[in-house]
Each structure stands twice: as C-alpha cells, then as structure tokens.
Amino acid sequence: MTPRPRPIALLALCSLMAAPALAQQVDPAQVEAGMTVYKPPIANCEPCHGYGGNGALALDEYGGKGTAAGPPLTTSKMTRAEMIEAVSCGFRNDWLTMPQYLQKAWTPDRPCGGKIRADMKTEESPILAGRPLTEAQIEAVVTYVQAFYQGSPMNREKCLRYWGDRSPACNIFTQ
Ligand code: HEC
Structure with missing residues (x-):
C-alpha cells in the first residue's frame, strides 16, 4: 500500500521549486540605481x-579615433558574469573601444581573461573610464542592462521611465 504523501515532504518540494524563481527576481531598486549609472554624467x-540599448555611433572621447x-x-547573448567582466575590463581593438570601468582591472589582483596590463601592447589596452565605477555600481548597471535591454525591445513604459518628464520623445511608441 502506497503511503500518503506527508505534508512536510510536499512543503519541502514546493520550496525547492520556488527557489530558482525567487533567485531570478530582479531588485527594482538596483535597476533604478543601474539606470542612473548608465546615464550621463556617471558612466x-x-x-x-x-x-x-540598440547601439549607437558616438563621438569617441576615449580613443581619439x-x-x-x-x-x-x-x-x-552574454551571461551576467560575462557582462560584469566586459564592463570591468573594457575592450579595445583597431576600430572599437569600450572603456574599462573598474580601476583595478588588469592588475595582478584583478586580471582580465588571465592577463594584466603588462601583458598587453599599449594600443590594445582598454582605456580607463574618466569616472571609474565601484564593483557595486558595475553590478547595478549590469542588472539594469539585463532587466531593461537584454532580449527586450524598447517600449513606451520603459522610454518614460528613462526620460521621465521629457516624455514627448516617447510618443513614437504606441505601446
Ligand atoms: C566609448 C563607447 C562605449 C561606452 C562609453 C560603453 N561601451 Fe560598451 N561597448 C562598446 C563597444 C565598442 C563594444 C564592443 C567591443 C567588442 O566587441 O570588441 C561594447 C561592448 C559592450 C558589451 C558586450 C555586448 C556583447 O554582447 O558583446 C556590454 C555588455 C557593454 N558594452 C556594456 C556597457 C555598459 C554597461 C557601459 C557603461 C557602464 C558601456 N558599455 C559603455 C562601446 C562603449
């Protein structure tokens, strides 16, 4: 005869199933903080x-190119960890440059891809951002990028959140 499931076992099962959903929940305060970092004048x-988040052509104040x-x-398609690495370390090649936002990146304390600055040619070394970020600010901006941009196009609600009372810009979105 099969024993009836004991309530305690069911409870344990439910909490196991709930755990991943909770872990994915985004903290709205961190999204808000990340948006502030994303905008001028911070990062x-x-x-x-x-x-x-659609990409842009910008005047490059960093590479002078x-x-x-x-x-x-x-x-x-980056994971959270990869984005944190990208923002911390930056990128640089012949035609593209993204600033390095973590001041201690590329040092023996915090190598990037196993490398430190001394391993890099000067022209390959990412340029340190004018206003470097703390690790907490980098976490926040990546939370924002993932919640706001990654995998989801801009819409009216997000546009209004970004521009606030400069809302006429958001009239191009019907929803
Ligand atoms: C001066 C221009 C510039 C600024 C400022 C800049 N980026 Fe970038 N970013 C780039 C370029 C160029 C690349 C692509 C580099 C490559 O692929 O070699 C890039 C790549 C990325 C990527 C990787 C995307 C992917 O899937 O390949 C992320 C994430 C990112 N940037 C986030 C940020 C965040 C967040 C900030 C602000 C904290 C920022 N970037 C500031 C130019 C910039």
Whole structure:
C-alpha cells in the first residue's frame, strides 16, 4: 500500500521549486540605481549603446579615433558574469573601444581573461573610464542592462521611465 504523501515532504518540494524563481527576481531598486549609472554624467554608457540599448555611433572621447560604435545590448547573448567582466575590463581593438570601468582591472589582483596590463601592447589596452565605477555600481548597471535591454525591445513604459518628464520623445511608441 502506497503511503500518503506527508505534508512536510510536499512543503519541502514546493520550496525547492520556488527557489530558482525567487533567485531570478530582479531588485527594482538596483535597476533604478543601474539606470542612473548608465546615464550621463556617471558612466555615460548612453552615447555608445543608446538609451534604448540598440547601439549607437558616438563621438569617441576615449580613443581619439573620431567615432565609436557600441553594439546593441538588446541582442547580447552574454551571461551576467560575462557582462560584469566586459564592463570591468573594457575592450579595445583597431576600430572599437569600450572603456574599462573598474580601476583595478588588469592588475595582478584583478586580471582580465588571465592577463594584466603588462601583458598587453599599449594600443590594445582598454582605456580607463574618466569616472571609474565601484564593483557595486558595475553590478547595478549590469542588472539594469539585463532587466531593461537584454532580449527586450524598447517600449513606451520603459522610454518614460528613462526620460521621465521629457516624455514627448516617447510618443513614437504606441505601446
Ligand atoms: C566609448 C563607447 C562605449 C561606452 C562609453 C560603453 N561601451 Fe560598451 N561597448 C562598446 C563597444 C565598442 C563594444 C564592443 C567591443 C567588442 O566587441 O570588441 C561594447 C561592448 C559592450 C558589451 C558586450 C555586448 C556583447 O554582447 O558583446 C556590454 C555588455 C557593454 N558594452 C556594456 C556597457 C555598459 C554597461 C557601459 C557603461 C557602464 C558601456 N558599455 C559603455 C562601446 C562603449
């Protein structure tokens, strides 16, 4: 004869099933804090990646190469950990540059991809952002990028959250 499921076992099962859903919940305060970091004048990701995360052509104040093209964040396939690494360490190649936002990145304390600055040619070393971020600010901006942009196009509600009372800009969105 099969024993009836004991309530305590059921409870344990329910809490196991609930755990991953809870872990994915995004803290709205961190999204808000991340948006502030994303905008000028803090990290100023906006000129290169756009307020909608669609990517942009921006005047490049870092590489002195005239323009910088930031890729869309809406279609990024990066995991959270990879994004934190990207923002902390930055990128640089012949034609693209994204600032390094964590001051101690590329040091023996905090190597990037196993490398430190001394391993890099000067022209390959990412340029330190004018206003570096703390690790907490980097966590927040990545939470924002994932919640606001990654995998989801801009819409009226998000546009209004971004621009606040400069809402006429958001009339281009019907929903
Ligand atoms: C000066 C322009 C510039 C600024 C400012 C900038 N980025 Fe970037 N970003 C780039 C470029 C260019 C790349 C692509 C580099 C490559 O692929 O080699 C990039 C790549 C990325 C990626 C990787 C996307 C992917 O899937 O490949 C993320 C995430 C990102 N940026 C987030 C940010 C955030 C967040 C900020 C602000 C804290 C920021 N960026 C500021 C230019 C910029």
